Amino acid sequence: MQSNLKKTGVDTENKYLISKSIDDFFGGIYNVSVFIIRFFREAFSAPVEWKEIINQCYQVGYQSLALVSLTGFITGIVFTKQSRPSLSAFGANSWLPSLVTIAIIRALAPLITSLIAAGKVGSNMGAELGSMKVTEQIDAMEVSATNPFKFLVVTRITAITLMMPILILYTGLVGMMGAYLNVHQNESTSFLGFVASAFKSIVFIDIFSSIFKATCYGFTIGVAGCYQGYYAQNGTQGVGRAANMAVVLSMFLIFIEEMIIVQVVNGFR
Amino acid sequence: MENIEIDNQELVISIKDLKKSFGNLNVLNGINIDVLKGENIAILGRSGSGKSVLIKIISGLLKPDSGLVKVLGQEVDKITEKELQALRMKIGFSFQSSALYDSMSVRENLEFPLVRNKRELNEKEVNEAIESVLDDVGLSQTINQMPSELSGGQKKRIGIARTLILKPEIMLYDEPTSGLDPITCIEINNLILKVQQQYKTSSIIITHDLTCAKITANKVAILLDGKFLTIGNFKEVFSSNDANVKAFHDYNFIEKNENTEK
Numbered sequence: 001m002q003s004n005l006k007k008t009g010v011d012t013e014n015k016y017l018i019s020k021s022i023d024d025f026f027g028g029i030y031n032v033s034v035f036i037i038r039f040f041r042e043a044f045s046a047p048v049e050w051k052e053i054i055n056q057c058y059q060v061g062y063q064s065l066a067l068v069s070l071t072g073f074i075t076g077i078v079f080t081k082q083s084r085p086s087l088s089a090f091g092a093n094s095w096l097p098s099l100v101t102i103a104i105i106r107a108l109a110p111l112i113t114s115l116i117a118a119g120k121v122g123s124n125m126g127a128e129l130g131s132m133k134v135t136e137q138i139d140a141m142e143v144s145a146t147n148p149f150k151f152l153v154v155t156r157i158t159a160i161t162l163m164m165p166i167l168i169l170y171t172g173l174v175g176m177m178g179a180y181l182n183v184h185q186n187e188s189t190s191f192l193g194f195v196a197s198a199f200k201s202i203v204f205i206d207i208f209s210s211i212f213k214a215t216c217y218g219f220t221i222g223v224a225g226c227y228q229g230y231y232a233q234n235g236t237q238g239v240g241r242a243a244n245m246a247v248v249l250s251m252f253l254i255f256i257e258e259m260i261i262v263q264v265v266n267g268f269r
Numbered sequence: 270m271e272n273i274e275i276d277n278q279e280l281v282i283s284i285k286d287l288k289k290s291f292g293n294l295n296v297l298n299g300i301n302i303d304v305l306k307g308e309n310i311a312i313l314g315r316s317g318s319g320k321s322v323l324i325k326i327i328s329g330l331l332k333p334d335s336g337l338v339k340v341l342g343q344e345v346d347k348i349t350e351k352e353l354q355a356l357r358m359k360i361g362f363s364f365q366s367s368a369l370y371d372s373m374s375v376r377e378n379l380e381f382p383l384v385r386n387k388r389e390l391n392e393k394e395v396n397e398a399i400e401s402v403l404d405d406v407g408l409s410q411t412i413n414q415m416p417s418e419l420s421g422g423q424k425k426r427i428g429i430a431r432t433l434i435l436k437p438e439i440m441l442y443d444e445p446t447s448g449l450d451p452i453t454c455i456e457i458n459n460l461i462l463k464v465q466q467q468y469k470t471s472s473i474i475i476t477h478d479l480t481c482a483k484i485t486a487n488k489v490a491i492l493l494d495g496k497f498l499t500i501g502n503f504k505e506v507f508s509s510n511d512a513n514v515k516a517f518h519d520y521n522f523i524e525k526n527e528n529t530e531k
Contacts, residue, residue, distance in 0.1 A: 047388075132370075140368035140428075143328045144382035144435065145357040 035227050039157055042150045049155050056159030060121050064167060067120060068113050072171035075108055076100065076178025084186065093187055097194045098201035100179040105206050109172035111258060114217035117164065118250035122225040125156055126246030129229025130239035138230070153230060157222030164218030165211045172210070209265040216261065217254050224249040279306040280339075281439055281471045282327060287336035288495075289322055296322050298495030300336070304439075304471050309461070310500075311474045311482035313517060314492030320475040321365070323492075324441040327473070328362050329353045341438065358386055361432030361470070365444040367424035369416040375427055376412050379403070383434050398434055405467065406430040406460060422453035429460060433468060440464060440472040446481045454481065461485040479518065491517065 080100050087093055129152055132138050141148035180194045189197075225246040232242040282304035289297040296319035304310055314320050325331040326338055329345045338345050343356055370378050379399045383390065390398070403409045406426040416424060425445060432440065445461060446454040458481050464470055465485075476482055482489050483503050490500040493513055499506050507518045 047385075135371070136364050136366055136368040137370055139325075139330055140362070140364060140370070140431075141381075143330060143357055143360065143362040144386075144431065145354050146382055146385045147354075 031231075032223070032227055035230075036223060038149060039154060039223070042147070042154050043158060049151055052151060052155040053158050056155045057163055059124075060117075060156075060160050061163040061167060064117060064120055064163075065170070068116055068167055068171045069174050071112055071116055072109065072174035073178040075112055076104065076175035076180075077182050079103060079108065079175075080179040080182040094197070096183055096187070097179070097189070097197040100183075101176060101198035102201055102206070104175040104179070105172050105202055105210055107258075107262075109175055110168050110210050110213040110217065111254070113168045113171045114164065114214070114221065114254050115251060117160065117167065117218070118221050118224075118247050118254065121160055122221045122246040122250045123243040125160075125222070125225030126228040126232075127239055127243040129153075129156075129226060130232030130242035131229075133230060133232045134235050134238055149230075153226045156226055157219065160222040161215055161218040164221075165214040168210055168214040205265065205268060209261065212265075213258070213261050216257050220253045220257065221246075221250045224253065280304070281306050281341055282473070283337070283339040284323075284327075285337040287323075287326065287338060288334045289319070289326060289331065290334055295495055297326075297333075300492075300495070300497060302490060302497060302500065304473060306471055307465070307469060308488065309465055309472045309474060309486045310488045310490060311476055311486035312490050312492055313476060313479070313482060316477075318492045319495055320492055321443050324362070324443060324473055324475060328360055328441060329357065358435050359438045361429075361435070361437035361440045363425070363429050363432055363440065363442045363445060365447060367416075367428035369419075369424055369427060369431070371416050373416075374412075375403070375408075375414050375416070375419075378416070378427060378431055379434050382431065386435060402430045402434045405433065405463070407456075420453075422449050422456065425449070425457055426460060429464065433464065436468060437470060440468075440470045442472060442474040442476075444475055444477065446476060446478045454478065457481075458484045 080096060083096060083099055083103075084093065087096055087099065129138070132152070138148045138152070141151065176198060180189075180191065183189050183194055184191070228242040228246040228249070232238040234241075280303055282302070284300055284302045287297050287300040288295070300323060302310070312320050312323065322331060326333050327340055327345065332346050340356060341359055343352065345353065345356065348356065369375075370381065373381065376399060379402060380395060383395055383398060399412070400409065403412060406429060408423060408426055408430070411419060411423060411427065416427070419427065429440075429442075429445075440461075442461065445457050449457065461472065461474065461481075462485055465472060472485075474481065474485055487502065488500060489503050489506045491498040491506065491514055498511065498513060499509060507514060509515075
């Protein structure tokens with residue numbers, strides 16, 4: 001009897017937890033949608049915080065340069081090194097520049113750069129806004145008749161959405177430099193020969209899809225970071241959670257977007 | 270500095286039957302209070318009794334569940350976002366934690382609300398306003414310092430200066446003397462009186478500090494179980510025999526005197 005009662009209790013608790021998770025999931029989607037709609041409404045209404053947008057572009061772009069340069073360069077070298085044996089088996093070493101360039105421009109540069117930005121910029125946004133939220137700085141902006149959403153959220157999302165395409169193209173170029181060094185060392189290919197071979201296989205849609213992906217990923221990182229930070233709760237623990245969730249959510253969404261965009265773009269090839 | 274007598278009857282804040290709950294917790298359970306122009310009212314109450322919630326509702330940071338909250342003739346929960354923003358320019362809010370923007374210097378903290386709300390001001394006028402308000406709170410020398418370089422009392426004063434720069438008609442102080450030494454508390458109390466007289470503000474002061482209430486307020490209200498137990502001048506309120514009122518008074522004055530004697 002007692003065991004039956006206990007079992008019924010556990011079942012009820014499980015049902016409650018499942019129902020709460022479903023509620024939270026759909027509630028979360030609704031809240032993020034409202035957040036995004038508010039972003040567009042505020043972004044296209046005067047006044048625009050130009051000074052803060054430029055400041056955030058500097059924070060996002062310039063300060064990520066060292067990290068993406070190093071990662072892009074090493075990725076170029078490693079990818080070239082790893083691809084060489086397979087191509088050599090078919091005597092197709094001359095295809096190396098075009099293979100590496102296609103891989104870097106179409107997939108590696110957008111993915112690597114956006115994952116680095118999710119870790120560096122997304123977590124920073126989550127932590128910074130979260131800390132401002134729990135120390136009442138956002139409330140202080142609101143009661144002083146200023147619009148914290150416009151100053152903190154719109155500027156950050158705009159900055160990362162604008163900077164990501166530039167960062168991704170830059171990573172692509174640095175990655176190709178890494179690839180060139182390796183190809184030059186092993187195959188003694190000249191720089192002009194490498195460039196000619198590399199760009200022979202790249203078409204407009206490759207560059208366009210990279211820029212389109214970059215814009216989507218930048219917007220995703222900005223929304224995830226700012227949303228988590230802006231609604232952070234429960235003191236320092238909430239700040240840590242906001243930073244962590246900003247990264248996890250951004251990375252998860254970037255992979256889903258990558259799959260969808262690749263399918264759509266391949267339809268246009 | 271002495272508190273001023275209030276002889277007009279113009280209402281700046283009027284609250285009727287205000288209720289607010291969070292989940293199952295009823296925080297405010299039928300609050301009624303009026304604040305006259307030029308008047309300072311201190312609200313005392315136990316931690317978690319809803320004092321801060323009350324001033325957050327007055328400033329529009331929280332929405333009430335029911336009841337009427339009229340500030341300068343406007344119902345804060347019924348007006349549009351634009352009207353609320355215009356109303357907030359007339360309300361100064363001094364946070365318990367000061368809530369200074371920690372990535373900005375003192376100058377930038379003061380400049381932030383000013384340049385966004387008074388876009389017609391030129392650089393010279395902005396600088397003059399910043400210097401004048403810093404002078405009023407006695408911290409002109411901190412203009413280029415970062416909040417992390419300031420003491421607790423200095424942060425509170427800069428927080429007050431940041432609200433004063435918009436020349437508010439109403440000031441809401443959330444525990445202005447909490448966590449400060451007695452000398453700094455006296456400085457803050459004098460500053461609250463100076464603001465009342467110089468800027469002609471009406472204020473609600475949330476505090477646990479009876480000395481602060483006695484010095485700065487024309488009226489004192491005690492909040493208990495989501496309702497005001499009593500409202501009146503300091504002498505009237507603390508001549509009551511109610512156990513809760515006596516507990517407040519005795520802790521603040523008798524205990525302090527005993528500690529001093531020891």
